[in-house]
Amino acid sequence: RGGAPAGARLAPGAKRRVVVQLRAPSQPTASHAVSLLLLYRGAGGATREWRTRVECRVAALLAVTTRVLDPYHGLVALGLRNALTSADAALARLEVTRVRAAVGARHRGAALLAPEHGLAAVRAAGEETAGSRVRLESGQSQEVCVRIGAPDHADGGDGADWTLVEGEMPPDWPLPVPEEDPERIEWGRRRLVIGVAWRANIVGKDGMVHSLLGESFVPDPFVAAGLHVAGLKLGFSLATPGGVASPIPTGDDDNDATPPPVYVSVVPLSPIEHDFASRSLCEFPVTLVVRNECARARMAEVELRMKPKVREPAVPPHPPPRQQWWLARECVRVRVPPRDTVEIRLMVRVSQPSAYDLLGPQMACVVRMEGDEGYGGAESGKGRSLRVPPAMAVVYAAYGGEKD
Numbered sequence: 001r002g003g004a005p006a007g008a009r010l011a012p013g014a015k016r017r018v019v020v021q022l023r024a025p026s027q028p029t030a031s032h033a034v035s036l037l038l039l040y041r042g043a044g045g046a047t048r049e050w051r052t053r054v055e056c057r058v059a060a061l062l063a064v065t066t067r068v069l070d071p072y073h074g075l076v077a078l079g080l081r082n083a084l085t086s087a088d089a090a091l092a093r094l095e096v097t098r099v100r101a102a103v104g105a106r107h108r109g110a111a112l113l114a115p116e117h118g119l120a121a122v123r124a125a126g127e128e129t130a131g132s133r134v135r136l137e138s139g140q141s142q143e144v145c146v147r148i149g150a151p152d153h154a155d156g157g158d159g160a161d162w163t164l165v166e167g168e169m170p171p172d173w174p175l176p177v178p179e180e181d182p183e184r185i186e187w188g189r190r191r192l193v194i195g196v197a198w199r200a201n202i203v204g205k206d207g208m209v210h211s212l213l214g215e216s217f218v219p220d221p222f223v224a225a226g227l228h229v230a231g232l233k234l235g236f237s238l239a240t241p242g243g244v245a246s247p248i249p250t251g252d253d254d255n256d257a258t259p260p261p262v263y264v265s266v267v268p269l270s271p272i273e274h275d276f277a278s279r280s281l282c283e284f285p286v287t288l289v290v291r292n293e294c295a296r297a298r299m300a301e302v303e304l305r306m307k308p309k310v311r312e313p314a315v316p317p318h319p320p321p322r323q324q325w326w327l328a329r330e331c332v333r334v335r336v337p338p339r340d341t342v343e344i345r346l347m348v349r350v351s352q353p354s355a356y357d358l359l360g361p362q363m364a365c366v367v368r369m370e371g372d373e374g375y376g377g378a379e380s381g382k383g384r385s386l387r388v389p390p391a392m393a394v395v396y397a398a399y400g401g402e403k404d
Contacts, residue, residue, distance in 0.1 A: 026176050026217065029058045059083065061214065062094060062136075062198050066221035071265045071389075072289055074148040074229040075125055076221055078196065080134060081141035089138070091203040096134040097169060098197040100161040101148050103234065104175040105190045113175040113191065120192055120232060121151040121160045133164055148194070150232055170197050170213040190234040192220040227265050227389060233339065234293070260367040260384045261293045262300050262336065266359060266391045273396045274353070281349050282395055283328070286358060288344040288388070292336040299370040300336045303383070304344065307362050325350045325358060353397040360390030 010016060022034055038050040065079035078099070084092035101122040104113030124130035125145035134142055151160060175193050197215045204210065222229055267287040274282035292300040306327050328347035336342045348358060366383035368375045
C-alpha cells in the first residue's frame, strides 16, 4: 500500500531517511522479494520514478499452536512461543496484545476471504486469565486457554476480541486464504480463524532497535479435528460483498460422496465412581451434540447404531476378548431442524472399573436429509455416513460408599 511521507521536501544536497513498514508473508521463507516504487517531483513540476527490489528473509516471531480441550464449550489451548533465540538477536521481547476470532467466507472470483462480524467471539477461559499479560523473552513459551463461541450481545457489545493490553493495535489484516484444491473449494463456506496480535521490541546483533506490530493467524482447530462448537453458527454465507447471492455449493446435500452438512461433538465426561460390590453394572450418560448446517434448510434425520466388537458367542475354554461396554439402546434416531442443535443422551453400561474408549469406530452414524431415500421410514434406507468422535470415560471402584 502506498503512502506519502509528511514534509518530504528536500533542499539541494539534503538527505532524509524514510522508514517503510512492510507486511511480511504469513509463512516463513528464506527469500522474499518486495518491489518498491518511489515517485518524486522536481521544482519544475516534472515527475520522475525510481524502482528498486528488496530481498529479505522472513522468519516467524511468534509461533502459535492449538490444542482442543473441550469442543462442546469451545475451549482451546493456545501454545505461544517466541521463535527468536539469543543467536538471532541480542534482545527479542514480545508481548501479546489481543486474541480475536474472525469469520470469513471465500466467494467465487474473490482473492481474499470476505470477513463477517458478529458470528464468533473469543474470551479468556477463566477470571484469573482475563487480567493476565503474556510477555515472552527470547525462546520462552507459554500456554493460554481461551473459549470460543457465539458473541454475547447482552454484554453491550459483540465481544469478539480478548484485549490483553490497551494501546496501539495492528490494522485489520486481510484474513489468510487457506491452501485448497481448486476443484474442491466450497464457495461461500464460512471459516473460523484465530488471530493473535502482538508487539515486539528487537535489538539486533548490529545494535539496531526495531519495534514491530504483527498478528499471527491459525486455522480453525475444531474443523481440523472433525469437531464442532455447540452454538457456533458458521455454515454458508449467501451474500457476497457485491450483493450477489453466492451459489449453494453442489455436494452440500446432493452428492453422496461428500459428508453431510451435519456436525457431531461429544461432551467430555468427568470421572465416574461406582460401587460394583452393591451393583454389578455401572450406568452413566454420554451426551452427543448434533447440529444441522444444511444451507437448503432441510431437516436431517440422524441414526446412531452401535457396532459390537465381538459378534460370535464365547467358546470355552479360550473365549476371544469381549467388548467391555455397551449401550442401553442399540439404535437411536433423532431429527434435527435446519440451523438447530439437538442433544442425544446415550446410556452406557460397564461391568468393571477401567478407562474406556467409547463411541468412535464402534458407532455407525447415518444421516438422511429431507427428501432422500429412506427419510422418515421405519427401516434403514439410503444415507451418508458420518464419523462420531471418540470419548474417554474413567470409571473408579468405590467400596461401600467410602473413599480412600
